[in-house]
Amino acid sequence: MPLFINRDQMFAHQVHLLEHKLRSKEERILDLETEKAILHLRLAEKVLQLQRNTQSVTRLALGKILADVQNLKQDLSEIFAVYANGVSELEGQSKRILEQLDEAGSALNGCHGDDLQSLRSHIHNTLVELRGNIRVHCRVRPVLPLDQVQPSSSTLGSTVSEEVISAVGNDTVLVNCLKNGNPILNKVFEFERVHGPEDSQNAVFEEVKSLLTSLLDGYNVCIMAYGQTGSGKTHTMMGSQGPSGAPQPEEQQGIIPKAAVELFSGAPGQHRDVITTASGTSEVPSLRYERVRSAPEVMQLIRAVVRLRARCPTLVHAHSSRSHLVVTVTVSSESTPALALARRLQSAKREPQHCPRRETKLQLVDLAGSECVGMSGVTGSALWETSCINRSLSALSDVLGALAAEQRPHVPYRNSKLTHLLQDAIGGDAKLLVMLCVSPAQQFITESLQSLSFGSRARQVQRQAPHRKNNNLKTK
Numbered sequence: 001m002p003l004f005i006n007r008d009q010m011f012a013h014q015v016h017l018l019e020h021k022l023r024s025k026e027e028r029i030l031d032l033e034t035e036k037a038i039l040h041l042r043l044a045e046k047v048l049q050l051q052r053n054t055q056s057v058t059r060l061a062l063g064k065i066l067a068d069v070q071n072l073k074q075d076l077s078e079i080f081a082v083y084a085n086g087v088s089e090l091e092g093q094s095k096r097i098l099e100q101l102d103e104a105g106s107a108l109n110g111c112h113g114d115d116l117q118s119l120r121s122h123i124h125n126t127l128v129e130l131r132g133n134i135r136v137h138c139r140v141r142p143v144l145p146l147d148q149v150q151p152s153s154s155t156l157g158s159t160v161s162e163e164v165i166s167a168v169g170n171d172t173v174l175v176n177c178l179k180n181g182n183p184i185l186n187k188v189f190e191f192e193r194v195h196g197p198e199d200s201q202n203a204v205f206e207e208v209k210s211l212l213t214s215l216l217d218g219y220n221v222c223i224m225a226y227g228q229t230g231s232g233k234t235h236t237m238m239g240s241q242g243p244s245g246a247p248q249p250e251e252q253q254g255i256i257p258k259a260a261v262e263l264f265s266g267a268p269g270q271h272r273d274v275i276t277t278a279s280g281t282s283e284v285p286s287l288r289y290e291r292v293r294s295a296p297e298v299m300q301l302i303r304a305v306v307r308l309r310a311r312c313p314t315l316v317h318a319h320s321s322r323s324h325l326v327v328t329v330t331v332s333s334e335s336t337p338a339l340a341l342a343r344r345l346q347s348a349k350r351e352p353q354h355c356p357r358r359e360t361k362l363q364l365v366d367l368a369g370s371e372c373v374g375m376s377g378v379t380g381s382a383l384w385e386t387s388c389i390n391r392s393l394s395a396l397s398d399v400l401g402a403l404a405a406e407q408r409p410h411v412p413y414r415n416s417k418l419t420h421l422l423q424d425a426i427g428g429d430a431k432l433l434v435m436l437c438v439s440p441a442q443q444f445i446t447e448s449l450q451s452l453s454f455g456s457r458a459r460q461v462q463r464q465a466p467h468r469k470n471n472n473l474k475t476k
């Protein structure tokens with residue numbers, strides 16, 4: 001076939017080809033633009049999705065942060081409440097101190113000598129109470145025949161031991177430590193109240209009487225006599241029996257009978273429950289509970305128990321007690337006048353009574369005396385008793401030592417039945433008064449110094465301030 005293509009035809013053919021190419025290009029461009037649009041759409045979708053995801057993550061994080069903030073707010077408000085309580089308690093305490101100082105200031109204008117002394121001791125006692133300290137009183141008894149030095153082979157008759165311990169003012173005990181060939185060394189001990197040999201039973205009781213008011217006000221109270229054998233603990237707590245065993249005249253009675261009278265004279269007509277134990281046992285369920293209605297009934301009960309108390313003559317003391325005596329009086333009362341009124345109203349309407357009663361506890365303790373075995377000359381079962389007595393007294397000293405130390409990892413209450421039984425009074429929030437009894441005689445100076453150091457140690461103890469009992473309410 002002849003291949004004669006003229007110029008026009010060739011151009012037309014080329015135009016055709018170019019047009020074809022152009023169309024293909026245009027189609028390709030269209031495809032690409034479509035693809036681009038699709039990609040844009042996808043991108044927009046992804047961006048949107050990303051935004052949504054970011055928002056939900058942020059919302060979650062925000063929710064968590066908000067919950068944390070709420071928790072923090074709650075914690076802060078709790079901390080603030082505790083802080084506010086503490087502040088108001090401190091304010092209350094400062095207010096009471098300021099009131100005391102105010103009273104003291106105005107009283108100071110008109111007082112001298114003895115007045116100032118009693119004001120000082122009043123303020124001091126208030127501070128002791130606010131700090132939760134244990135109060136310590138000390139009684140130095142007169143020189144007595146039992147202070148006679150036993151005759152030795154080189155001397156003919158017995159001689160009275162030299163008087164080396166004395167009360168100075170109302171709050172100081174002075175000890176002259178005389179040692180052969182050495183200069184006199186004076187030691188001074190300070191306590192909340194110090195009684196000298198001339199102080200009567202009434203004077204000693206007057207200084208502890210305010211604790212009985214506290215008892216009726218709703219505080220637990222414990223008064224404990226501590227001292228070596230023959231130093232006057234039983235005389236101070238019970239009073240000394242006359243030679244015939246006749247009832248003691250009132251002025252010879254000790255703290256226990258006087259407290260019994262005081263309790264009943266304070267609120268006549270109310271019933272009192274009394275728990276007594278002469279052995280210091282911690283098995284409280286085995287105790288006998290006796291309801292009493294008058295002071296003579298209390299004393300009758302106590303005398304019956306005291307008759308069972310182990311005694312044994314020693315070289316130091318002919319009527320030495322060989323056991324601790326713990327008298328526990330439980331006082332039940334309606335906690336507030338409003339409750340008393342409510343109870344009266346209920347009873348008038350013959351409604352069943354649901355009024356709470358408050359119970360407070362008074363513990364009066366005459367400890368057995370610490371003693372030096374060599375000096376007391378005991379043997380046999382009395383020697384065993386002495387060792388038990390000394391061990392329980394040393395457990396008491398250890399408990400006070402642990403409480404007085406700033407860090408108290410462990411207080412060994414369970415080391416003796418005595419400390420176990422008195423645990424609440426010693427370490428709890430009861431008002432505790434330790435009545436130290438000491439002999440003034442040179443012969444017993446080592447034991448007396450031991451007792452005075454025990455008292456000083458007790459004063460170091462800082463417990464929580466005594467609290468009124470309102471948590472042991474009983475429903476009648």
Ligand SMILES: Nc1ncnc2c1ncn2[C@@H]1O[C@H](COP(=O)(O)OP(=O)(O)OP(=O)(O)O)[C@@H](O)[C@H]1O
Nearest residue numbers: 141229230231232233234235240317320321368369
């Ligand atoms: N302040 C005092 N005034 C007069 N006599 C006292 C005084 N204190 C103690 N006595 C007498 O001293 C003696 C010993 O006193 P008490 O029996 O009270 O000692 P105690 O410390 O209880 O001894 P123990 O631990 O051995 O039983 C008694 O005869 C007592 O009457």
